[in-house]
Amino acid sequence: MHNPTQQQIEALAKEKGIDPDIVIAAIEDAVLAASHKYYKSDENLRTKFNSETGQVELFAVRQIVEDVNDPATEISLKEAQDLYGDAAEVDMEIEFPKSTEVLGRIAAQTAKQVIFQKVREAERENIYAEYSDRVGDVVPGTVKRFENGDIYVESGHVEALLPRREQSRAENYTTGDRVRAVIREVNKNAKGPQLILSRTDPVLLIKLFEQEVPEIYDGTVSIRGAVREAGDRAKVAVYSRERDVDPVGACVGMKGTRVQAIIRELRGEKIDIVEWSEDPTLFVTNAISPARVQRVTVVDETERVIEVIVDAPPETDRRWIET
Known part of the structure; x- marks a missing residue:
């Protein structure tokens, strides 16, 4: 110059x-x-x-x-x-x-x-x-301000929005708090692009497992599905491509260290990790444990509808997440 x-x-x-x-x-x-x-x-x-x-x-x-x-x-x-x-x-x-x-x-x-x-x-x-190619990525940010229940987060050189509907009910923030969230969508508006973040999306749970579990990161273990009642509980179905690798054990970690790190990030959200199976009966049995399954009937294979009859007390039934 x-x-x-x-x-x-x-x-x-x-x-x-x-x-x-x-x-x-x-x-x-x-x-x-x-x-x-x-x-x-x-x-x-x-x-x-x-x-x-x-x-x-x-x-x-x-x-x-x-x-x-x-x-x-x-x-x-x-x-x-x-x-x-x-x-x-x-x-x-x-x-x-x-x-x-x-x-x-x-x-x-x-x-x-x-x-x-x-x-x-x-x-x-x-x-x-x-950012349009980064939908589904987890990004760090700092809470800057609040508006009508929504939280505005500074992430890098952009201001992102964490709407009230995407916030976990177990979480409360104050200005200056650090937060990690998944990019749910990127919108264009008159003021420029806007990043919409989420703390409730199951993708956040999946990404956290990818970060904490090396076997998931390298592809040995894969997550076949995840559901959440954000702030309360979640279920994750995992599968191992190698017979000598226990997918559930890999995700839990020694003395639960891996899953506990994720639970802390999600402010105490309880996480059940179950082994996925191609056999619907076996998978459903794993998914709703500790309930005892009496019978599993495949109602519609195309729509993936299964009828399950269980022998479980009412208090256990109330703790299930729909799978």
């Missing part, structure tokens, strides 16, 4: 996380808008950023024609050849320099507004492109 303008462009681009060419294009557009406002002519104006001088150059562009109909945008072939010789041909364009020093304070203010708008738009597009 050999001039202050170039250095400022690089600094702004780095701060906003955008390409320097986007900043340059914004500056060119801004000077063009200011020039149209100042000159108030029908000329075809064009701007170019000079990287050597750090200045934006302004040109009136005219097309070479045989007969001129619009002097503001056209130049005759004869006149063009008087200027440039035989190199000038019909349909070519000639750029005539114009001064930008006369634009004045009002035009400069217009340029500033255009630059801000263009850079902000580019920043928003960058944020959307970055």
Whole structure:
């Protein structure tokens, strides 16, 4: 970088996380808008950023024609050849320099507004492109403020929303608290992209197991399903691709260390881990344990409807999660 303008462009681009060419294009557009406002002519104006001088150059562009109909945008072939010789041909364009020093304070203010708008738009597009492919990822954040029961969380360089409906009833936050949540969706609105977070989505539970259990991370053990009553209890069905690896034991960890770490993250939510099976009867039996199964009947294989008759006391029945 050999001039202050170039250095400022690089600094702004780095701060906003955008390409320097986007900043340059914004500056060119801004000077063009200011020039149209100042000159108030029908000329075809064009701007170019000079990287050597750090200045934006302004040109009136005219097309070479045989007969001129619009002097503001056209130049005759004869006149063009008087200027440039035989190199000038019909349909070519000639750029005539114009001064930008006369634009004045009002035009400069217009340029500033255009630059801000263009850079902000580019920043928003960058944020959307970055996060739209991350739906389902767990991100850390800091609680910034509360509004009508919703929580606004600062995550990286964006402000995300944790709606009331996506909050666990077992959790309470204050400003400055750290929180981890899953990106549920990324929306576009007039103020820019908005990240919608969730602390109740079963995906959060799955992602936490992936982080805590190496056998899940490397693919030895897979999670075949998860359901939650957020803040109360959850069930996770796991399966091992290797016979000598106990999927439930791997998820529980030595003395329960792995599952306890997840329970702490979910503020005491009780987690049942059951072994998944291709056999519906065996899987259902595992899933609703400790209830004793009397009979399992597959009602509809397509819709995956199963009728289960159990022998269990009412107090146990109330503790089940629908599976």
